[in-house]
Structures are given as structure tokens and as C-alpha cells.
Amino acid sequence: MVIEPIPFDLQVACEDVVELLSARADEKNLPLILRYAPDCPRRLIGDAGRVRQIVTNLAGNAIKFTHEGYILINVECTGLTSDKAAVRITVEDTGIGTPQHKRDEIFKKYAQADAHISQQYGGTGLGLAICKQLVELMGGSIGVQSREGVGSRFYFTLFLPLDKQAAPTPKPKADLAGVRILIVDHSPVNRQVLLEQVGSWQMRADVAGSSAEAIQRLREAAERQDPYAITLIDDQMPGVRGESLGRTIKSEPGAQNTLLVLLTALGQRGDAQRAVELGFSAYLTRPIRQSELMDALATVWSAHLKGEALGLVTRHTVAESRETSVLLEAEAPPVLGAKVLVAEDNFVNQQVALEILQSFQCEVTVASDGVEAVDCVRGRPFDLVMMDCQMPRMDGFTATREIRKFENGGKRIPIIAMTAHAMKGDREFFLDAGMDGYIAKPFDLDQFGEVLREVLGQA
Missing domain, CATH: 3.40.50.2300 (Response regulator)
Structure with missing residues (x-):
């Protein structure tokens, strides 16, 4: 057997297994559940095909030997360095379990938990022996915990290099925080x-x-x-x-x-x-x-x-x-990492602006009024401020004047007004107020794209 390490997404590999076996689980009315721990790295370097083969065999056996309950594939990180992750994958079932005296033999070729069980369910054949061989070829270890009549946990641990060239994990297309x-x-x-x-x-x-x-x-x-x-x-x-x-x-x-x-x-x-x-x-x-x-x-x-x-x-x-x-x-302006402050008191408008700006891969901070906006600009650098004109405590025009005073002739932060009452000639009005332009509400993707291209010069 040959191990061929390549960059791969471990979560996707496990999801592939669930998709492959779901029909078999559905036939027995068994939920087949994948839990991928949020703190477990996804992009790793290893033999994706062999990992899928091992998980498929363990989960397939779990389905075979389980009448009711569930099958859980649990993926978690048990150790992390700057270069490697220790990943533990456990397949847990609520099946028939394995007798204590048979557990040490179960990973040997042709070993069965019980002759009667083998006749009733069919055996694991070479499957578990091959799983053990593959895990050890990849420098890992495999084991089992089981209680007869309660269920089993088959687990293996691999030490896999991190894929440091991987693209960032996708974020939601709309901000779900707080929903x-x-x-x-x-x-x-x-x-x-x-x-x-x-x-x-x-x-x-x-x-x-x-x-x-x-x-x-x-x-x-x-x-x-x-x-x-x-x-x-x-x-x-x-x-x-x-x-x-x-x-x-x-x-x-x-x-x-x-x-x-x-x-x-x-x-x-x-x-x-x-x-x-x-x-x-x-x-x-x-x-x-x-x-x-x-x-x-x-x-x-x-x-x-x-x-x-x-x-x-x-x-x-x-x-x-x-x-x-x-x-x-592919068409969006490349503003990766641009730091944008959105000063807006209306929650719905906040969320719409946040979603659109994040779709352009901007780092977005939200302020709920002019006072918060001024404090934010004083506290950290921004590449762009999107400023609502009508806000409590301090309106957008006053906040803009305060920011310009704070800059005192230094680096000028572009400030774009957001208004629901734009009319012909308003551009000059906003420029006179110290702003660099405006967009009209309701917002849309094209408006923000034009602003980012024009103001940040990232066409």
C-alpha cells in the first residue's frame, strides 16, 4: 500500500463519506451525523483517499451492526502546533457492541467478534485489519472502546501537516452574528x-x-x-x-x-x-x-x-x-482586507451594508451613532468610513467635522455619506461638509463596488 499526501479539506472528505453512506443508514432509519469541531483545522496535507477509506469502513460497519439509535462521526483536534494538527476521528454507534475478550483480536485479519454475529450480520472481513494497516502507515494509531449491547467507539488519530497555502475558510454570505x-x-x-x-x-x-x-x-x-x-x-x-x-x-x-x-x-x-x-x-x-x-x-x-x-x-x-x-x-474589486467603518443607527441598514462589504472581503466595524464613529476613528486606522447622515447623539455631518479636526492635516480618511434623501446637487453639499461622496439608500452591490473602486483606487 502506498500513501500519497496532498492538500485536502478534511471536513469535506468526511462529508463525502456521510453522503456516500446516507442511503444505507436511511434504510435502517438511523441518523448518520457528522460533528466537525469548530476549532479543528480543515485544510491539511495527507492521503485524502485513504482517510475516506478508513472512515467509510468504520462507519459502514457501524451501520451494519446497529439496529436503532444513531451513528456519529466525530472529528476533533487533540493537539496543534504551528506546523501540524493531531486529528482524532471517532465513529460512535449504538449497536450490538463487542465482547471484552474479542477486542484485542478485532483488528486482525478475518477476526470476528462472534461466529453467530458473523452469520447474522456478515463479517468485517479484511476491513478493520486494513484500517489498522493504513492508519499505522500514516504514522497514527487506532483503537476501540465497546460495551456489549450498548455500542462501540472506533477511533484513530493522525498527525497531519497544516496546509498553509490554503485559501481562507468561506464565511457566510450574510452576517449571521447575533441572529x-x-x-x-x-x-x-x-x-x-x-x-x-x-x-x-x-x-x-x-x-x-x-x-x-x-x-x-x-x-x-x-x-x-x-x-x-x-x-x-x-x-x-x-x-x-x-x-x-x-x-x-x-x-x-x-x-x-x-x-x-x-x-x-x-x-x-x-x-x-x-x-x-x-x-x-x-x-x-x-x-x-x-x-x-x-x-x-x-x-x-x-x-x-x-x-x-x-x-x-x-x-x-x-x-x-x-x-x-x-x-x-471574479468581477469584484480586489479590496481584500480593506478596513471599513460603517456608522449607521438602523439595524437593518447595518446588516445590509455589512453583508455587501463582506462580500468584497472587507474587514467591517459598525458604529451605531456619530459619537461611536468618532471614537472608533480615534482608536484605530480605517481605509474608509461609510457615514449615515441622520443618527442619534451626533449626526454624520458633525461626526465628519470632528474626524477632520482630529486628522489635523494628516492622512485623510475617505468618508462617504449614506443618505435616503439624495437629490441633484447634493454631491457638492456633501463635499462642502468634508465628505468625499455619497451613496443613496437602499444600498445595492453595484453602488458599493463603484465606491470601493473609486475611493480606494483598487479597480
Whole structure:
């Protein structure tokens, strides 16, 4: 056997395995769940094909020997240096388990846990022996923890160099930080994995394990005047389908405005249309990759902020949108790392400006009034300030004058006014006020692109 190290994305490799095996798991009504720890590096150097082979074999065995419960592929980093990551991949199941006296033999060729089990389920054959050989060829170690009748954990650890030439990990197309989301799923493992995922995008998340608990949480949030912006619902809830829960939520006072996203493992013809009729914003079939979920949530949230009518978001529309984004990025002005301050008191306008500027790969800071804007400029350097004209405590014109005083003839920061009342001749007015131009609300991608090209000189 030969090991061929190449740069690869470990999370994508594990997602490939889940996609490959999901049909087998669905046949037994077993959730096949991937948990990729947020602090685990994704871009590494190793033999991606061999890693997939090992995970596929371990997860395939887990499905074979499990009647009910779940299969969890858990990827975490157990050690990190400037050059390498120690990555531990565990495949956990709730299957039949392995007797204590057989565990030391299980990685040997043709070894079986039990002759009766081999007849009933079929054996692991050479699979586990080959897994052990491959792991050791890559300088790692493999082992098993198991309780008969409870389940097993097969785990292996690899020490993989970091891919330092990799592009940055993609960020959401819309800023999800601070967005409130309720996760409704009867599986504790699913809830925990989803909670960790959305938490890594800085979303404010709560969970509910039943439809009754979900309704209660939605009511409590409405009473606190802190409603959930998005509710993510598993379609296979015991006693009630996710679709039915969605209908109930839409009739619940104080919860009608939450954006509904349905996750289902058993998509069938006509389901998507029914989801639209019930008021769902997105309909996503499992297994769903983390990037797909992130993009789907960002898409429905972005459309909501902009007040845009949006058709049902699916994995297909997310893929199409990603292709379009690649084309837009090719046309976008190369302002990578430009530091932009957005001074704006309206939350919706903040989010729209933030999303558009981040799509141009700018580093964005938000100030909620003129006083904060002046303090920000005094505290750190910016390449550009986008200044709303009408703000509490200090308006944009006064803030601009304060910034110009602070500069005192030194390096001049470009300041662009953002106004909802632009009229012919206003450009001269804004220039006289010490600003360098203006854009009219509502904002759009082209406006910001022109400003960045003109003001930052990065055409």
C-alpha cells in the first residue's frame, strides 16, 4: 500500500463519506451525523483517499451492526502546533457492541467478534485489519472502546501537516452574528451538533426536543420581545411531522414572523411545494453539508433584511447561488482586507451594508451613532468610513467635522455619506461638509463596488 499526501479539506472528505453512506443508514432509519469541531483545522496535507477509506469502513460497519439509535462521526483536534494538527476521528454507534475478550483480536485479519454475529450480520472481513494497516502507515494509531449491547467507539488519530497555502475558510454570505435561532430536533446528538455549528457562526441559539417545547420557547421569546428570527425544524419529530409544527408556528401569535427552515432525510416529490404552501423559507434534505446549511440560513436571512421576495431555498438553489457568487467575486474589486467603518443607527441598514462589504472581503466595524464613529476613528486606522447622515447623539455631518479636526492635516480618511434623501446637487453639499461622496439608500452591490473602486483606487 502506498500513501500519497496532498492538500485536502478534511471536513469535506468526511462529508463525502456521510453522503456516500446516507442511503444505507436511511434504510435502517438511523441518523448518520457528522460533528466537525469548530476549532479543528480543515485544510491539511495527507492521503485524502485513504482517510475516506478508513472512515467509510468504520462507519459502514457501524451501520451494519446497529439496529436503532444513531451513528456519529466525530472529528476533533487533540493537539496543534504551528506546523501540524493531531486529528482524532471517532465513529460512535449504538449497536450490538463487542465482547471484552474479542477486542484485542478485532483488528486482525478475518477476526470476528462472534461466529453467530458473523452469520447474522456478515463479517468485517479484511476491513478493520486494513484500517489498522493504513492508519499505522500514516504514522497514527487506532483503537476501540465497546460495551456489549450498548455500542462501540472506533477511533484513530493522525498527525497531519497544516496546509498553509490554503485559501481562507468561506464565511457566510450574510452576517449571521447575533441572529436568534431555535433548533427543534428530537435527537440530543443532532441538537448538540447543530447548536455547535450555528454557534461557530456567532448565532444566538436555543434548542427544543419536542414540538410542545418549541411552541413554549417561541411564546417565551415573544413575551420577552426577543423573538427567534429563524426556526430550524427536523421533519421526523415523534408524534408530529415538522410540516405540521410549521403550520402551528405560523398560527401562533408572536411567532408568525420567524423564518422556517425544514430539515428532512426523506425528501419526496411534492414535499417542496407543500413546504412553500405552509410558509417555509427553506427545505433542505439530509445529509446537508455544513457550508450548505450556512449558505441556506444566510440566504433566507439576507432576503428578509432586504425585504426581497424569495422562492423556496433548497440545496439546489444554494449550489446555484454559490456558482453565481464565484462569478461575482471574479468581477469584484480586489479590496481584500480593506478596513471599513460603517456608522449607521438602523439595524437593518447595518446588516445590509455589512453583508455587501463582506462580500468584497472587507474587514467591517459598525458604529451605531456619530459619537461611536468618532471614537472608533480615534482608536484605530480605517481605509474608509461609510457615514449615515441622520443618527442619534451626533449626526454624520458633525461626526465628519470632528474626524477632520482630529486628522489635523494628516492622512485623510475617505468618508462617504449614506443618505435616503439624495437629490441633484447634493454631491457638492456633501463635499462642502468634508465628505468625499455619497451613496443613496437602499444600498445595492453595484453602488458599493463603484465606491470601493473609486475611493480606494483598487479597480
